[in-house]
Amino acid sequence: MKKASHTLIGLSGFWLVFQPHLQQLAVNHQTSTALFACMIGSIAPDFDIYASNMNLRFKERSLWNAHRGITHHAILGLLLFLTALIIPNTAFKAFVLGYILHLLADMLSKLGIPYWSYQDRFALKLYETGKLSEFLVLSAIIAFTAIIMHQII
Numbered sequence: 001m002k003k004a005s006h007t008l009i010g011l012s013g014f015w016l017v018f019q020p021h022l023q024q025l026a027v028n029h030q031t032s033t034a035l036f037a038c039m040i041g042s043i044a045p046d047f048d049i050y051a052s053n054m055n056l057r058f059k060e061r062s063l064w065n066a067h068r069g070i071t072h073h074a075i076l077g078l079l080l081f082l083t084a085l086i087i088p089n090t091a092f093k094a095f096v097l098g099y100i101l102h103l104l105a106d107m108l109s110k111l112g113i114p115y116w117s118y119q120d121r122f123a124l125k126l127y128e129t130g131k132l133s134e135f136l137v138l139s140a141i142i143a144f145t146a147i148i149m150h151q152i153i
């Protein structure tokens, strides 16, 4: 999924999860920090693209040298989620929300995300990055968010 798509999904998730708390966040001047943290979290897993480009000399892909390797690991997402439950910091929680939404969005793709070794992956194969199917999945996620928010507000 493209960076813009991940960012839009992160913003949708932020709106859904933090909407009931926006007034409190605004009182504490935390809204922009939390929103920025969520946006960074929603693109952070793809920083491995730069590292994997440097590791092209490796013929066999692994968690440590390829895109959608260790930074996209399902266990890492689970550990971040559990850590966010413990650490009472709104910006960190927003970062983790964006990060997990990124992993979930990539899980819907053809390549998916690893749950054990690089070859053991969750992949629902609903779209291919950069194709019309990505746009349709993104549109469905945003429409779903809008419908839910319309029901809440």
Ligand SMILES: [Zn+2]
Residues within 6 Å of the ligand: 001, 045, 046, 068, 072, 102, 106
């Ligand atoms: Zn990714």
